[in-house]
Amino acid sequence: AQSVAQPEDQVNVAEGNPLTVKCTYSVSGNPYLFWYVQYPNRGLQFLLKYITGDNLVKGSYGFEAEFNKSQTSFHLKKPSALVSDSALYFCAVRDGVYTDKLIFGTGTRLQVFP
Amino acid sequence: EAEVAQSPRYKITEKSQAVAFWCDPISGHATLYWYRQILGQGPELLVQFQDESVVDDSQLPKDRFSAERLKGVDSTLKIQPAELGDSAMYLCASSLVLAGTEQFFGPGTRLTVL
Numbered sequence: 001a002q003s004v005a006q007p008e009d010q011v012n013v014a015e016g017n018p019l020t021v022k023c024t025y026s027v028s029g030n031p032y033l034f035w036y037v038q039y040p041n042r043g044l045q046f047l048l049k050y051i052t053g054d055n056l057v058k059g060s061y062g063f064e065a066e067f068n069k070s071q072t073s074f075h076l077k078k079p080s081a082l083v084s085d086s087a088l089y090f091c092a093v094r095d096g097v098y099t100d101k102l103i104f105g106t107g108t109r110l111q112v113f114p
Numbered sequence: 115e116a117e118v119a120q121s122p123r124y125k126i127t128e129k130s131q132a133v134a135f136w137c138d139p140i141s142g143h144a145t146l147y148w149y150r151q152i153l154g155q156g157p158e159l160l161v162q163f164q165d166e167s168v169v170d171d172s173q174l175p176k177d178r179f180s181a182e183r184l185k186g187v188d189s190t191l192k193i194q195p196a197e198l199g200d201s202a203m204y205l206c207a208s209s210l211v212l213a214g215t216e217q218f219f220g221p222g223t224r225l226t227v228l
Contacts, residue, residue: 034216043118043205043219044157090156100145100209101170102217104156 002027004074004091006105013081013112021076021108023091032094033074034102035065037087044090050074061085081112116140118220120206126226132194135223139187139208145169147217148181148191149205157205163189164211196227 003026013019025031032051036044048059055067065076076089088107095101119138127133139146144165149157160179162170165186174181178197183189193200203224207217 036219041222041224043120043221044207046216046218049216092156099170100147100215100217101159101162102157104158106154106156 002031002093002095002103004033004093004103004105006089006091006108008108009106010109010111013110015083015112015114016080019078019081019085019110019112021089021091021110023074023076023105025072025074025091025093027093029097031074033065033067034092034094035059035063035074035076036090036092036104038090038107039087047076047089081110083112083114086110086112118206118208118218120204120220120223122223123221124224124226126228127196128228129198130195132192133196133225134193135191135204135206135225137189137191137206137220139189139206140218142210143208143218144186144211145209146183146189147207147209148189149207151203151205151222153202160191193225196225198227201225201227 005024034049035047038044048057050057050067058064063078090107091105092102095103121136146163148160151157160174161181163183181191203222205222206220209215209217
């Protein structure tokens, strides 16, 4: 079965510093990978996805993610964090070739302090 | 910008009562999903519709949960009777029919069962 793991429950970073939120995956076949962000009492907002092509994917709000096949990772990054980036971040993978069902990780809470 | 609409935003009920949640997807999105998100966890798919047909309801507790999308547009998720363990955020999402496209989430309905 497909799965993703987010090894950090929380990441703390100072405003202006680069941030990384980690995600590793386990799939059979080629992975379709996604990052979503969730603000308190809100639904999830799509940030970016990797389907194929360049390993560096650029998304919304200045975020990007690097797909690394050898390390089975899809880490979310941003060069300069903002306090407003503080939220819950979810990595997700499509559950197989013939489905659009997403399998989500447990989430990583990002805290950016001034 | 088009959004997924959900109502109500919050629902408090007593166990053994019936509850219903409504979702209106983005216009033109043929695929509709209902997810359940327990506090501190990632969303888990309950049911997926393609137009009016159920594609995946393998994780839907069918003894108490039901979902319908009669005209292939808006959808209703019902729980009867509600149990304490059903307290969670219920998220609706929609996407274009093409595989690999991102899902767009509504704001969710937070259910509290007393």
